Amino acid sequence: MAEKQYDYGMIGLGTMGRNLVLNMGDHGFSVAGFDKDASKVQAMNQEAEHRSIQGFNTSAEFLSALKTPRVILMLVPAGPIVDSVIGDLKPLLSAGDLLVDCGNSHFTDTDRRSEQLEKEGLHFMGIGVSGGESGARYGPSIMPGGTREVYGRVAPMLEAVAAKVNGEPCVSWLGPKSAGHYVKMVHNGIEYGLMQLISESYHLLKETGGLNNDELHTLFTRWNAGALQSFLIGITADIFAQQDELTGNRLLDMIRASARQKGTGMWTSQDAFSLHVPIPTIDMAVAQRDLSAMAEERSAARKLYPENRYAGAVDKPLFVNQVEQALHFSMLVTYAQGMSLLGHASSAYKYELDLARVAGLWRGGCIIRAALLEDIRVAFTRNPALSSLLLDESFATTLTGLLNGMRQTVTTAVAAGIPVPAMMACLAYYESFCREWLPANLIQAQRDYFGAHTYERTDREGVFHTHWLSE
Numbered sequence: 001m002a003e004k005q006y007d008y009g010m011i012g013l014g015t016m017g018r019n020l021v022l023n024m025g026d027h028g029f030s031v032a033g034f035d036k037d038a039s040k041v042q043a044m045n046q047e048a049e050h051r052s053i054q055g056f057n058t059s060a061e062f063l064s065a066l067k068t069p070r071v072i073l074m075l076v077p078a079g080p081i082v083d084s085v086i087g088d089l090k091p092l093l094s095a096g097d098l099l100v101d102c103g104n105s106h107f108t109d110t111d112r113r114s115e116q117l118e119k120e121g122l123h124f125m126g127i128g129v130s131g132g133e134s135g136a137r138y139g140p141s142i143m144p145g146g147t148r149e150v151y152g153r154v155a156p157m158l159e160a161v162a163a164k165v166n167g168e169p170c171v172s173w174l175g176p177k178s179a180g181h182y183v184k185m186v187h188n189g190i191e192y193g194l195m196q197l198i199s200e201s202y203h204l205l206k207e208t209g210g211l212n213n214d215e216l217h218t219l220f221t222r223w224n225a226g227a228l229q230s231f232l233i234g235i236t237a238d239i240f241a242q243q244d245e246l247t248g249n250r251l252l253d254m255i256r257a258s259a260r261q262k263g264t265g266m267w268t269s270q271d272a273f274s275l276h277v278p279i280p281t282i283d284m285a286v287a288q289r290d291l292s293a294m295a296e297e298r299s300a301a302r303k304l305y306p307e308n309r310y311a312g313a314v315d316k317p318l319f320v321n322q323v324e325q326a327l328h329f330s331m332l333v334t335y336a337q338g339m340s341l342l343g344h345a346s347s348a349y350k351y352e353l354d355l356a357r358v359a360g361l362w363r364g365g366c367i368i369r370a371a372l373l374e375d376i377r378v379a380f381t382r383n384p385a386l387s388s389l390l391l392d393e394s395f396a397t398t399l400t401g402l403l404n405g406m407r408q409t410v411t412t413a414v415a416a417g418i419p420v421p422a423m424m425a426c427l428a429y430y431e432s433f434c435r436e437w438l439p440a441n442l443i444q445a446q447r448d449y450f451g452a453h454t455y456e457r458t459d460r461e462g463v464f465h466t467h468w469l470s471e
């Protein structure tokens with residue numbers, strides 16, 4: 001047995017793992033780390049300083065250095081690597097040991113792993129961790145799922161390392177099984193939606209509004225002091241000001257406009273479709289990343305289709321104001337779609353999520369942290385059964401006040417030929433959601449016409465089929 005016994009283990013000493021270990025060390029927890037890559041172990045040991053943290057090069061040394069029953073966190077890339085780490089560890093673990101997957105695992109993998117490991121006398125938790133490198137180091141938002149009793153074993157440590165808002169830690173047990181990873185997946189879906197909306201605003205302000213990078217920097221800095229205050233608006237303000245060391249231009253102008261993705265946004269859309277919950281803004285954000293990556297085809301299309309754009313001038317201050325309102329409106333609608341998905345998933349998967357709690361722990365540390373999450377938290381506290389944020393009176397008042405700016409912005413974008421699909425999706429979602437009648441009667445008639453799929457009537461109960469004119 002190793003001389004010193006550590007409270008926690010961490011497998012995976014990449015950027016996120018190493019920073020989380022340092023954060024744990026800062027809060028007085030002793031942590032043993034393990035990574036197959038010896039240089040990462042060495043890097044962590046060099047950074048350890050006064051902290052009670054130590055990296056090990058072999059899993060045997062690592063495991064024997066942990067207090068039992070062991071609590072082992074994993075921060076390794078999602079997918080087969082998680083299974084392979086678990087497979088390697090399993091024979092060396094003892095009953096009662098707890099494995100905590102802190103990566104962006106797909107929620108169905110978390111359910112499968114929990115079930116399998118619990119059968120074998122081991123415990124498993126899936127925990128979403130958001131905030132990137134600096135979040136892991138100085139306070140992430142943490143979304144834990146798993147059994148409540150097992151959560152108790154890590155709660156004091158997670159509460160210590162998490163971001164704080166008004167002294168409250170941005171972590172709270174969310175629900176059984178994969179609840180934590182599901183909430184993290186939807187967090188990332190919202191993240192995709194917000195990033196796309198901000199990019200569309202940038203496109204409009206740059207090309208139609210004629211704002212240069214300095215003006216954009218000033219504008220986003222101002223926005224970040226008002227209702228739009230959020231992590232993503234703040235970093236975007238910084239991005240407009242960043243110089244490129246190689247050319248002296250703004251770095252943003254030197255970056256290839258082709259977005260990458262690891263899949264969490266797509267998973268959100270895939271599961272929303274399977275649960276029949278509309279989240280069109282997030283769907284559109286995923287599609288636009290895909291479209292942005294189709295550079296060759298877009299370049300060929302550009303040659304085939306002559307530009308046919310409205311070149312009329314806009315009233316700059318008025319337009320900037322309208323875009324601000326459109327972005328605010330769209331951000332609210334995007335959160336509403338994400339929360340609606342969480343509400344439906346909670347029933348379908350029996351997570352029993354407390355949506356006020358989710359909004360509460362997203363207020364700090366994570367990528368989608370924003371001032372408006374406090375209003376979302378309050379709305380779900382007022383009415384935990386709220387099926388959509390659009391049905392909250394205070395949200396209705398805000399959205400109604402922003403609607404004109406939203407419509408004007410989309411109208412200007414259409415006239416100017418600027419693609420704003422995520423904004424359009426927000427507006428269309430709102431317009432559809434807030435109408436009692438949608439033209440689905442015609443869809444039902446068509447289905448019955450060609451497939452005898454039947455329809456219901458507005459004036460009497462029952463299911464009907466008609467022999468339509470040409471049948």
Ligand code: 6PG
Nearest residue numbers: 130131132188261262263264367
């Ligand atoms: C977070 C981020 C983090 C990661 C994204 C990036 O919450 O800290 O969401 O999980 O940066 O997964 O995702 P893409 O590579 O798909 O953009």
